[in-house]
Amino acid sequence: LAKTTQPISMDSYEGQEVNITCSHNNIATNDYITWYQQFPSQGPRFIIQGYKTKVTNEVASLFIPADRKSSTLSLPRVSLSDTAVYYCLVGDESRGGGGADGLTFGKGTHLIIQP
Amino acid sequence: EAGVVQSPRYKIIEKKQPVAFWCNPISGHNTLYWYLQNLGQGPELLIRYENEEAVDDSQLPKDRFSAERLKGVDSTLKIQPAELGDSAVYLCASSLWRGLNNEQFFGPGTRLTVL
Numbered sequence: 001l002a003k004t005t006q007p008i009s010m011d012s013y014e015g016q017e018v019n020i021t022c023s024h025n026n027i028a029t030n031d032y033i034t035w036y037q038q039f040p041s042q043g044p045r046f047i048i049q050g051y052k053t054k055v056t057n058e059v060a061s062l063f064i065p066a067d068r069k070s071s072t073l074s075l076p077r078v079s080l081s082d083t084a085v086y087y088c089l090v091g092d093e094s095r096g097g098g099g100a101d102g103l104t105f106g107k108g109t110h111l112i113i114q115p
Numbered sequence: 116e117a118g119v120v121q122s123p124r125y126k127i128i129e130k131k132q133p134v135a136f137w138c139n140p141i142s143g144h145n146t147l148y149w150y151l152q153n154l155g156q157g158p159e160l161l162i163r164y165e166n167e168e169a170v171d172d173s174q175l176p177k178d179r180f181s182a183e184r185l186k187g188v189d190s191t192l193k194i195q196p197a198e199l200g201d202s203a204v205y206l207c208a209s210s211l212w213r214g215l216n217n218e219q220f221f222g223p224g225t226r227l228t229v230l
Contacts, residue, residue: 043221
């Protein structure tokens with residue numbers, strides 16, 4: 001079971017870059033790393049997914065070191081609207097199909113952005 | 116394109132009463148998920164459907180919870196009888212196929228309060 005560990009909460013200020021690190025020491029060869037964002041009273045929303053090295057989209061970047069035992073979600077120049085809970089998930093298609101392991105959200109990281 | 120639709124958005128019932136939640140996934144999505152989310156916690160998977168087949172219901176309390184996805188499209192989650200501890204947000208999500216590497220699209224959820 002590829003359990004993930006994230007900080008419970010983080011604070012930052014508008015315009016800053018925020019990095020949220022997720023530890024997943026037991027990540028398996030076929031596992032992907034996926035991040036979701038959740039605002040109050042809404043369902044989670046997909047942010048980014050990666051397997052190795054670096055992935056970037058219009059919202060965030062995901063950095064994955066060579067050993068893949070951790071990953072870092074990077075949010076550039078955050079604004080107040082980035083205040084949300086961020087979840088790191090690790091799993092693959094086979095586990096997602098055979099059981100609930102790959103669909104464990106955990107408690108996430110509550111990011112608070114201040115003016 | 117319409118997202119995942121859930122109804123009702125809010126439901127208040129007395130304990131021991133039955134309750135049902137409805138979900139209409141994104142058109143063309145084969146996989147449908149029901150999650151439960153308690154306050155301050157991440158979503159927890161209850162059941163996953165591949166078309167009309169429930170392929171993962173290990174986390175569903177089958178003594179009081181039931182679900183169905185007739186014709187492989189929309190789905191209903193039922194609780195009978197409801198208990199105080201069932202108060203939570205019930206989220207529905209869908210994806211093209213199973214597996215963590217397939218983006219899940221979440222609905223807004225149904226907030227259940229059991230008195």
